[in-house]
Amino acid sequence: xxxxxxxxxxxxxxxxxxxxxxxxxxxxxxxxxxxxxxxxxxxxxxxxxxxxxxxxxxxxxxxxxxxxxxxxxxxxxxxxxxxxxxxxxxxxxxxxxxxxxxxxxxxxxxxxxxxxxxxxxxxxxxxxxxxxxxxxxxxxxxxxxxxxxxxxxxxxxxxxxxxxxxxxxxxxxxxxxxxxxxxxxxxxxxxxxxxxxxxxxxxxxxxxxxxxxxxxxxxxxxxxxxxxxxxxxxxxxxxxxxxxxxxxxxxxxxxxxxxxxxxxxxxxxxxxxxxxx
Amino acid sequence: xxxxxxxxxxxxxxxxxxxxxxxxxxxxxxxxxxxxxxxxxxxxxxxxxxxxxxxxxxxxxxxxxxxxxxxxxxxxxxxxxxxxxxxxxxxxxxxxxxxxxxxxxxxxxxxxxxxxxxxxxxxxxxxxxxxxxxxxxxxxxxxxxxxxxxxxxxxxxxxxxxxxxxxxxxxxxxxxxxxxxxxxxxxxxxxxxxxxxxxxxxxxxxxxxxxxxxxxxxxxxxxxxxxxxxxxxxxxxxxxxxxxxxxxxxxxxxxxxxxxxxxxxxxxxxxxxxxxxxxxxxxxx
Numbered sequence: 001x002x003x004x005x006x007x008x009x010x011x012x013x014x015x016x017x018x019x020x021x022x023x024x025x026x027x028x029x030x031x032x033x034x035x036x037x038x039x040x041x042x043x044x045x046x047x048x049x050x051x052x053x054x055x056x057x058x059x060x061x062x063x064x065x066x067x068x069x070x071x072x073x074x075x076x077x078x079x080x081x082x083x084x085x086x087x088x089x090x091x092x093x094x095x096x097x098x099x100x101x102x103x104x105x106x107x108x109x110x111x112x113x114x115x116x117x118x119x120x121x122x123x124x125x126x127x128x129x130x131x132x133x134x135x136x137x138x139x140x141x142x143x144x145x146x147x148x149x150x151x152x153x154x155x156x157x158x159x160x161x162x163x164x165x166x167x168x169x170x171x172x173x174x175x176x177x178x179x180x181x182x183x184x185x186x187x188x189x190x191x192x193x194x195x196x197x198x199x200x201x202x203x204x205x206x207x208x209x210x211x212x213x214x215x216x217x218x219x220x221x222x223x224x225x226x227x228x229x230x231x232x233x234x235x236x237x238x239x240x241x242x243x244x245x246x247x248x249x250x251x252x253x254x255x256x257x258x259x260x261x262x263x264x265x266x267x268x269x270x271x272x273x274x275x276x277x
Numbered sequence: 278x279x280x281x282x283x284x285x286x287x288x289x290x291x292x293x294x295x296x297x298x299x300x301x302x303x304x305x306x307x308x309x310x311x312x313x314x315x316x317x318x319x320x321x322x323x324x325x326x327x328x329x330x331x332x333x334x335x336x337x338x339x340x341x342x343x344x345x346x347x348x349x350x351x352x353x354x355x356x357x358x359x360x361x362x363x364x365x366x367x368x369x370x371x372x373x374x375x376x377x378x379x380x381x382x383x384x385x386x387x388x389x390x391x392x393x394x395x396x397x398x399x400x401x402x403x404x405x406x407x408x409x410x411x412x413x414x415x416x417x418x419x420x421x422x423x424x425x426x427x428x429x430x431x432x433x434x435x436x437x438x439x440x441x442x443x444x445x446x447x448x449x450x451x452x453x454x455x456x457x458x459x460x461x462x463x464x465x466x467x468x469x470x471x472x473x474x475x476x477x478x479x480x481x482x483x484x485x486x487x488x489x490x491x492x493x494x495x496x497x498x499x500x501x502x503x504x505x506x507x508x509x510x511x512x513x514x515x516x517x518x519x520x521x522x523x524x525x526x527x528x529x530x531x532x533x534x535x536x537x538x539x540x541x542x543x544x545x546x547x548x549x550x551x552x553x554x555x556x557x558x559x560x561x562x
Contacts, residue, residue, distance in 0.1 A: 005366055013366045020359055021376040024434065028379070030402055031391035043400055094287035103280035109288055116295045118548050120496060122517055123541045126305065126524050126533055127298035130312065150290035180279045209384045211499045212517070216525050227386035231503060234390055242394055249387040260382045264375050267382065268442050 035059050035246035042242050055243060063247035067236070068221055072229030073251070079144045079225055080207045084200055086149040088189075095158030096184045100170050110159070116152030122212055129216055143217035144225065148207065154199055161195040162188050194269075201270030208256060226252040302541070305534035312530045324535040334536065336511035337519040340425055341495060344515055347429035348436065348494040353487055355433065356440025361475070363441075364448045374445065378438035385435060389503035392431055393418070421512035424505050428513055431500050436493055440486050447482030451475065481554060488551040495544060516540050 005013065029049065034042055038055035041048075063069055097103070098110050124147075132143045165188060173183040189196060211227040218224060221232060230252050234245055260267045306324050310317035328334045363373050380388065395402050396417045404414040417427045455474045464470045476483075498517040501507060507514035507522065520540060524533025 010366055010368075013362055014369070017359070017362055017369075017373050020355075021373060024377055024380060024437070026402070027388055027391045027395055027434070028383070030395050031388075034394055047402055047405055090287050090290060093283035097280040097283040101280040101283070106280070109284055112288070112291055112296070116291055118545050119295055119299055120541065120544045122496065122498070122520065123302060123537045123544075124295065124298040125520075126530065126537060127301035128294070129525070130301075131293075131298070147294055150287050150294060152291065152295070155287060180283060184283070205382065209386075211386045211502065212521065215502070215521070227384050227499070230384075230387050230390060234503070245390060246394065249390045252387040253383040256382050256384065257379065260379070261375060264371065264378075268374075268378065271381065271439070272442055272446070 031246045031249055034242050035244075035250050037243055039241070039243060056247075059243035059247040060251070062241075062244040063233075063251060066244065067229070067233040067248060069229065069233070069248055069251060071222060072224050072226045073255075075141075075144075075223060075229075076208055076225040079141065080204045082141070082145045083148045083207050084203050086145070087151045087154050087203060088196065088199075090150050091154035092158055092189055093181065093184050095155050095162055096180070096188050098155070098159045099162035099165075100167065100188075101180075113152050113155045113159075117156060119152075121147070125213065125216055128213075132217060139218050139220055139223065141223060144214060144223070147213065147217075151199075151203065153202070157195055157199055158188075158192065161192040165191050197266055198270040201267055205256060205267075205271065299541070302534050302537050305530060306538045309531060312528055320531075324531040325538075328532060328535045328539070333511050333514065334519060337507070337514040337516055338539070340511070340513060341497075341515045344425060344429050344432065344497060345491055345494040347426060348432040348497075349487060349491050351429070351433040352436045352440050352490045352494075353483070356437050356486070357444050357479075357483075359437070360441045360444035360448060364445060374438075374442065377441050380435045381438045385499040386503055388435075389431070389500045392500070393504055396427065418504050419509055421509045424509065424513040428497070428500050428504065431504075432494055432497055436490055439493075440490055443482065443486050443489070444479070447479050448475070451478045484554045485551065488547055488554065492544060492547055492551075495540075495547070516543075 033049050033051075036054060036056040036059065037051040038053050038058070041051055041053065041055075094109075098106060098113075128147045129138070132138045132146065135142075135146075137143045137146065169187055169191070170183055173187050178186060208225070209227060210225075211231070214225050214228040218228070221229070224232060230248055233248050307319055307321065308317040309320045309323075359373075359377055363370055394400075396404075398404060398414070398416040398419075403417065407414045415423050417423045451474065455478065456470055459470050459474050464473050496517060497515050498521065501513060501515055501518045502521070505513040507518050516536065517540065520533055520536045523529045523536060
């Protein structure tokens with residue numbers, strides 16, 4: 001709004017924002033603080049951010065060894081990567097057909113995509129559970145991946161962006177002897193790269209953080225993605241061994257938080273673009 | 278033909294993973310089918326009758342509405358206030374934006390565990406601070422009066438940054454001239470300019486944020502699952518948690534499907550309102 005704040009107003013602005021920022025950060029700070037303390041200090045009834053006796057190494061080592069935390073993280077990476085790859089492979093060609101080709105039924109398919117956008121995934125969980133059961137893939141990686149391989153939002157977003165690419169590009173591609181699929185992968189997707197990146201962030205953040213579906217789809221610890229794994233860890237420890245538990249929580253949120261801090265603009269775009277969904 | 282080959286896999290999967298399941302939910306909700314059974318019979322609205330006759334479900338529905346009614350105004354008002362504060366100056370904009378947006382990115386299941394430690398009755402920072410200030414303390418997550426409001430506060434904490442970035446985009450699109458014009462017209466006070474320029478210009482964005490945040494609030498699940506399991510009693514039960522528990526822990530298939538249908542109706546209604554709002558925004562500009 002107004003670019004000319006009086007010095008008092010500018011100080012007030014910083015004061016208020018620093019207070020709200022501190023409140024927002026409190027859970028993070030508390031988590032990191034506990035993750036560095038020995039049990040004796042955690043259960044002491046007065047607060048100090050820094051431990052008197054540094055216990056970070058022990059806590060983080062215990063988090064990484066007593067629970068299969070590296071395995072959870074690996075599962076998360078594998079599942080997110082598989083879902084994203086399949087989503088792009090499946091959605092981009094469909095989006096291209098909807099944006100650039102003329103064929104009977106196109107509007108109907110686009111209508112279906114829009115209806116798909118409306119459906120919250122949790123509502124579908126019961127039939128999807130039955131489907132995974134019938135396919136015999138419950139409690140496998142396939143159960144974590146399969147329900148998400150097609151994304152109505154992905155098709156919708158790519159279609160909107162492909163539409164803005166001039167038809168001449170498509171014609172030129174055909175003159176150069178590219179197949180329709182060649183046009184998708186060599187021309188459309190590279191030209192729509194910002195949208196592809198935004199969608200990737202939207203997809204990976206959503207899948208990495210998802211608790212609902214993994215809770216239903218897998219039972220074995222060796223298959224659990226991070227959110228489910230951290231809950232299993234919390235239950236096993238019965239909430240008494242706070243140090244390693246907080247260390248584990250810190251490790252789980254770290255990849256996305258670091259990626260976000262490095263590429264803030266991209267993340268904000270990817271996550272708010274998803275709001276249209 | 279190429280078009281069908283390109284769109285085919287996606288369309289096929291949309292049917293298999295979205296349309297058949299959503300129809301199946303309605304069918305299951307209208308039958309007595311149980312998971313694993315080979316036969317079923319249509320029972321009309323018996324499942325819905327059971328669901329709405331159940332005190333547990335009614336508590337869950339009411340809790341969800343209360344949760345949404347706390348989270349939406351809290352998130353929207355704080356998100357707007359913080360966005361306006363950030364936008365009102367030049368320095369440290371990216372820094373403040375990043376910090377306030379952070380909870381929206383962080384894995385909620387893991388942060389719920391941090392909140393549990395924060396809210397711990399004896400060693401938690403909240404009770405330590407409150408007792409030092411002479412404020413009343415509580416076992417926040419085990420008290421049936423406080424459990425739901427505390428979950429709602431965590432919901433506000435998580436979604437506030439999301440509302441903030443949507444408002445930041447909206448504020449940037451308000452032409453500077455309008456503020457100058459308002460000032461010439463005698464809107465000297467900040468509040469006058471807020472009332473005559475910011476709010477009206479932000480109207481569609483505001484409506485959009487309200488609905489998007491409401492949708493996210495209706496989908497609350499992770500904090501309930503990790504922190505309260507809907508308890509004590511049904512004090513913090515919400516729709517998605519009821520859906521999960523009845524369908525997958527108690528294996529009450531028909532009941533679960535009926536809850537899913539109720540949930541779907543609410544979410545679709547909200548999304549359609551949002552689509553209308555978006556439509557209007559496009560036409561007016």
